[in-house]
Amino acid sequence: MTEFERIVILTGAGISAESGIDTFRSAGGLWEQHRVEDVATPEGFARNPDLVLGFYDARREALANAAPNPAHLALARLEREFSGDLLLVTQNVDDLHERGGSARVLHMHGELKSALCQSCETRSRWERTMLDRPPCPVCRAPTLRPDVVWFGEMPYQMGRITRALEACDLFVSIGTSGAVYPAAGFVQEARANGAATLELNLEPSEGSHFFSESRHGAAGQLVPEWVDEVLRG
Incomplete structure (x- = not known):
């Protein structure tokens, strides 16, 4: 593989599926168990906060x-050993990249282990339940919500992502459906x-035809093989 200097990697639900994390769009996935409008929109949260928090x-x-x-x-190995610039952007709200050893991860859709206070807008690391309306660690108001970007809300750090896409010489999409914008437009x-x-x-994702090369198979096999190619130069 040609040597690259600036790489942007986008990961989606497919990279975590092999770890047992439910994907949203697969058969039997989370969206078949819950309506998007009920659990992943500001309106759904306003209508039934207990359902969303649960x-x-x-x-x-x-x-x-x-x-x-x-x-x-x-990908954690790539971060450690790659000599150029690397930005790892994930649509996933899990922390598997971090637990795998990646230190520089941009969560464009927020994080499960983060709480956002609707009163003081402070973000706090969070591992416990929210259903019992715990107080915000900062202002003590019982107004926490998951720090997750819902449909109709703006993804995080889009300015930084756009600048990286403008400067990169390689964009790699891993385990994404190509159906959710703005991430689906990153390849273009x-x-x-x-x-x-x-x-x-x-x-093949919905946007496969936009890529100059597509490789299909399990992420657990394809990604290590590709990382080996990059590090060999």
């Missing part, structure tokens, strides 16, 4: 039983600025 409490509990897989570990942004583009996915 949903994310359950996801947080399930995350405690999951472990990073070889794909997470390989990178291509427009002259970057090479690579998709690593279990099967």
